[in-house]
Amino acid sequence: MRSNAKMLPMTQRLFSDHLLLALNHDEQAMVHKVRTLCRDVIGPQAAAVAKQDVFAWETFRTLCREGVVATAFPREYGGTDARQVLRIRIIEELGRVCSTSASMITGTDLSARAVVAGASPALRAQLLPRLCTGEIQTAFALTESGAGSDVRSLSSVARREGDHYVLNGSKKFITRATTADWLMVIARLDQGEKFIGLLVPRDAPGVHISAEVGKLGWFGVPISSLTFSDVRIPVTHRLGEEGDGFSLAQDALLRARIGHAAMALGRAIGAVEIAAAYACERNTFGKPLSAQQGVQWMLADMVTQIEASRALLNMAAQKYDHGAADTATFASMAKLHATDLCMKVVTDALQLTGGRGYLQDFPLERFFRDAKLNQIGEGASEVHKTVIGRDLARRAAVAERNPCLREGPLTDY
DSSP: OOOOSOOOOOOOOSSOOGGGGGSOHHHHHHHHHHHHHIIIIIHHHHHHHTTSOSOOHHHHHHHHHTTSGGGGSOGGGTOOOOOHHHHHHHHHHHHTTOHHHHHHHHHHHHHHHHHHHHSOHHHHHHHHHHHHHTSSOEEEEOOBTTBSSOGGGOOOEEEEETTEEEEEEEEEEEETTTTOSEEEEEEEETTSSOEEEEEEETTSTTEEEOOOBOOSSOTTSOEEEEEEEEEEEEGGGEESSTTOHHHHHHHHHHHHHHHHHHHHHHHHHHHHHHHHHHHHHOEETTEEGGGSHHHHHHHHHHHHHHHHHHHHHHHHHHHHHHTOTTHHHHHHHHHHHHHHHHHHHHHHHHHHHGGGGGSTTSHHHHHHHHHHHHTTTTSOHHHHHHHHHHHHHHHHTTSOOOTTSOSSOGGGO
């Protein structure tokens, strides 16, 4: 709900806080809390967290203890059921200093959303309070060697045998696989056209979790592969009805894509803050680097494009909160624009800081490595271009004609 109260006092920042005006008092207080947490704890620890690609337990426990993880869950189970317009602000704040912490929040949406939306009342009561506090974790198992964003190409199969499903198949690039207590698996139902969501205990017979796989960036949230060999799952562990697997996956991906956009913009904001501060301190040819017109133009382009992307993302979050029919398209636009922009901004910021930006001791080296995955995870940029273009072509065929056009076929011009 929109608040008529003035915005809570916030520390002066390089980027505008105008989007906080759409949040109520309690929501603004949460942003302030996360901002303080980033300043005092997460930011100072970010470089150490990124040294090794092992699960950052201390970061995770901090986010749980401070109630940040709980924003993804309903109030009746101990969460705060935060709106997306708040969550993008939280993720942006975290992404500004630490990709690991931001990805833990987007990953909570991805891994637990189907449990919130599709689990039975008994399962929700059993799992959601413990997920809120971080006592247990779930992992989202969708991607396969031949399928990811194209959910309809999944080859993992679950067949019904009495009061159980028998699951066979494999999954790749699964975040939290080695730390999750439950695996949220999307599979094809009986080799047909329907899909099913199943909640699988990690220690169920027939579940194999590979060793963690090394990657370029995003340290602190390692990935692994999964194999399922005749794994038996009770029907009571089905999420939603038979055939709901596709829609459950799409909703989880939708929220995660909005989260990826927020994380990317947070990182871009952090990169500009670092580069601008450096430009003010570094002298070249007798004056500060920030006094050079070329540098000013670089910074002007960065700030302007980031603010424009933030506005687009805020619109996508509002559409999600209101259940708008075109939310998926706007989420794709926000994710495409923000993640591609982040890669460019971080690259330019590193260029502006010169040799220092390339040092492992300087934050931009970490920002640079982390930026790439946002362009790939939860649908690569090219996938989202296809989603956006396909939707535009479909709507253009039936949309109101531009009044500048005369009657009749356009081919008659």
